[in-house]
Amino acid sequence: MFGGFGEMERYIRENGIKVVDFKVTDLAGRWRHLTVNASKVTEATLSKGIGFDGSSYGFLKVERSDMVFRPDIGTAFVDPASEAPALAMVCDVYGLGEGGQFRYGDDPRHVAEKAEAYLGGLGIADRCLFGPEFEFYVLDSVNAHVGKERMGSALDSGQAEWRFDEASDGGRAGNRGYKIPANKGYHADLPRDSSHDLRNAMILSLEDAGVPVKYHHHENGGPGQVEIEVDLATLREVCDRTQKLKYIVRNAAHKAGRTVTFMPKPFHGEAGSGMHVHLQMMRGGEPAFYDAAGYAGLSETALYAIGGILTHAAALMAFTNPSTNSYKRLVPGYEAPVTVSFSMANRSSVIRVPGYATDPGDKRFEFRPPDATANPYLCMSAILMAAIDGIKGKVDPTKAGFGPFDKNMYLLSDEERKAVRSLPKSIDEAAEALEADRGFLLKGGVFTDSLIEGQIRRIRQDGEEIGRLPHPAEFIKYYDL
Numbered sequence: 001m002f003g004g005f006g007e008m009e010r011y012i013r014e015n016g017i018k019v020v021d022f023k024v025t026d027l028a029g030r031w032r033h034l035t036v037n038a039s040k041v042t043e044a045t046l047s048k049g050i051g052f053d054g055s056s057y058g059f060l061k062v063e064r065s066d067m068v069f070r071p072d073i074g075t076a077f078v079d080p081a082s083e084a085p086a087l088a089m090v091c092d093v094y095g096l097g098e099g100g101q102f103r104y105g106d107d108p109r110h111v112a113e114k115a116e117a118y119l120g121g122l123g124i125a126d127r128c129l130f131g132p133e134f135e136f137y138v139l140d141s142v143n144a145h146v147g148k149e150r151m152g153s154a155l156d157s158g159q160a161e162w163r164f165d166e167a168s169d170g171g172r173a174g175n176r177g178y179k180i181p182a183n184k185g186y187h188a189d190l191p192r193d194s195s196h197d198l199r200n201a202m203i204l205s206l207e208d209a210g211v212p213v214k215y216h217h218h219e220n221g222g223p224g225q226v227e228i229e230v231d232l233a234t235l236r237e238v239c240d241r242t243q244k245l246k247y248i249v250r251n252a253a254h255k256a257g258r259t260v261t262f263m264p265k266p267f268h269g270e271a272g273s274g275m276h277v278h279l280q281m282m283r284g285g286e287p288a289f290y291d292a293a294g295y296a297g298l299s300e301t302a303l304y305a306i307g308g309i310l311t312h313a314a315a316l317m318a319f320t321n322p323s324t325n326s327y328k329r330l331v332p333g334y335e336a337p338v339t340v341s342f343s344m345a346n347r348s349s350v351i352r353v354p355g356y357a358t359d360p361g362d363k364r365f366e367f368r369p370p371d372a373t374a375n376p377y378l379c380m381s382a383i384l385m386a387a388i389d390g391i392k393g394k395v396d397p398t399k400a401g402f403g404p405f406d407k408n409m410y411l412l413s414d415e416e417r418k419a420v421r422s423l424p425k426s427i428d429e430a431a432e433a434l435e436a437d438r439g440f441l442l443k444g445g446v447f448t449d450s451l452i453e454g455q456i457r458r459i460r461q462d463g464e465e466i467g468r469l470p471h472p473a474e475f476i477k478y479y480d481l
Contacts, residue, residue: 001076001089001210005043008073012038012087021079021088022050023243024069025108026057027454029375031243038087046071049094049101058454059093059106068094068101075240077209081251090240106451108377112236115381118444124281124301124391125288130380131232131278131364134245134372136262138195138224138253152472155266157223159194180222183271188218195226195258202252203228209248211241220271232280232364235380242376262372264321265328272329272336275372277383278354279305280364290363295404296344296353297363300394306342306351307397308390309367309383312440313340313350314433317424319382320370322459324427324466330369337368339412340421342397343404350423369423378455382441389440427463431456 002008011017021035034050047070054060054067069091079086093107103110119128137157144153157163164179178192190196196218203213212231219225228249230241246262253260265272281288281301289302298306309316321330329336337350342365345355352366370379389395397403401420412420424430435456441447 002073005046005073008076008087009041012041015078016085017078017087018084019082019086020071021082021086022069022071022091023088023247024052024057024091024093025243025375025377027059027106027108027375027451027458029108029373029378031247032057033088035086046073049091054093054095054104057093058458059104060095066096067104068096070094075210077244080205080208080248081255090243105445105448106454108375109236109239111381111446111451112239112377114444114446115384116235118446119384119388121444122388122392124388125283126285127234127282128384128387129232129280129282129364130235130238130383131230131280132238132242132370132376133227133229133274133276133278134242134249134262135219135225135227135273135275136249136260136372137221137266137273138198138226139259139261142259142261146469151470155223159192160223180218182222182269183220185218185222185225186220193218195224198252198256198258199226199228201256202249205248205252206230206245209244211244211248219273221267221273222270223267225271225273232278235384236377239376239380242372246372264323264326264330264371264373266325273371274329274336274368275370275374275379277367277370277380278364279367279383279387280362281305287360287363289365290360295398296355297358298353298365299363301391302363302365303397304391304394305387306365306390307395307400307402308388308393308440309386310340310342310350310397310402311390311395311400312386312437313369313421314424314430315437315441316382316386317369317430318434318455318459319378320367320374321430322375322427322455323371323373324462326371326373327424327426327430329371330423330425338423339405339417340423341403341405343406346406346408348408349403349405378451381446385441385443385446389443427459431460431463 017038019035020038020041021033023031023033049068049070051068053065055062055065071089071091075090076087079088093104094101095104139155139157141156159180161179161181180188180192199216206213214229216228219227250260289299291299341349342351343349344353438452
């Protein structure tokens with residue numbers, strides 16, 4: 001938003017900004033923040049930064065945890081969630097050493113910066129563009145409890161089919177009957193699409209915050225699943241936009257008396273929510289993924305990138321799908337891919353080449369497994385590193401046995417299924433895959449062993465913790481045995 005401190009200072013004065021909010025992404029992918037009176041922000045704030053406890057973010061150990069974050073004023077936006085006029089901005093994390101401050105290697109935003117620099121240094125492409133699709137549920141209420149005496153969850157949505165026989169309709173008198181059956185919500189129109197006006201408000205706020213939106217619509221999930229798709233952007237920029245989007249969407253729903261979840265599988269028997277990621281590379285201003293003579297109009301560079309991503313798909317899952325809930329979405333059906341394959345216009349493949357993207361400048365492919373529980377900086381950087389590895393190694397996805405398979409991959413016979421690889425079925429399998437296949441991430445110093453080890457440790461802990469809990473369905477299956 002701003003090119004220098006003077007420009008920012010003038011904007012603050014002319015627009016009545018009262019506070020400045022600094023946003024830092026922790027290792028899990030959550031924004032944390034610190035707020036300063038606007039009159040206290042100086043040029044030294046930008047150059048020297050603000051001190052904080054890095055151990056509380058998971059960056060350092062408590063006995064040596066002093067760190068500094070510095071704001072990137074180019075990411076600034078007016079915060080629509082703040083009652084006081086506020087300017088928010090994303091920050092970079094620095095460590096402290098004898099020589100002064102240094103860029104912290106495991107800061108997720110710095111990982112993305114290093115990945116972009118690594119790509120540029122290889123001469124493969126000038127830029128890699130990413131375009132995520134954000135699926136999520138807009139709900140009216142959520143309740144969850146885990147205790148010795150009781151455990152369970154309850155979600156509610158006024159447009160869900162189970163509300164058809166209720167006396168009230170989303171808190172309003174009477175029931176007007178405009179409900180959406182399970183898995184029948186794709187592009188549902190008004191009045192059944194009850195969050196349409198809310199989404200309009202969301203995308204207008206997103207545009208004001210520097211997040212260009214392609215479109216939004218209702219998705220398959222009947223109880224309120226929707227999608228917002230944003231324009232393609234470079235790696236670090238699209239990750240900043242992802243953080244802005246999740247923040248603005250959640251707060252807009254909160255202000256409207258509703259709630260949003262990006263959980264991959266909040267409902268049994270309904271569509272899960274993914275974060276499909278489109279990839280495109282440019283070289284010298286020209287599309288590097290286009291070749292009219294290639295399969296689906298893809299160049300060798302694009303096919304090698306696909307080969308790299310599919311080769312490392314299992315290890316990628318530790319960063320692209322890092323929650324236990326992720327693997328409840330990645331099951332056959334419900335448009336979630338489970339077989340490591342590619343093809344054109346096929347939503348059952350891990351990589352889909354959009355059939356409608358025929359112009360050279362639009363040529364791209366889509367990696368379908370990721371979900372929004374991922375830290376976007378680590379997720380997108382890992383995908384790029386796998387693509388680079390495939391391009392450098394000239395991994396032909398067809399020779400590697402990844403397709404193209406122009407068939408419904410959910411309906412493979414047992415013999416056919418044995419011939420193709422499958423994605424990990426649990427967070428533990430993803431952790432094992434990353435432990436065995438991490439070398440491609442370490443190239444160019446982009447990821448570090450400490451970051452990878454920390455990710456493996458965190459997701460294994462989550463798997464163990466959730467795995468120990470009795471599940472309500474277990475009472476139904478085993479209570480009277």
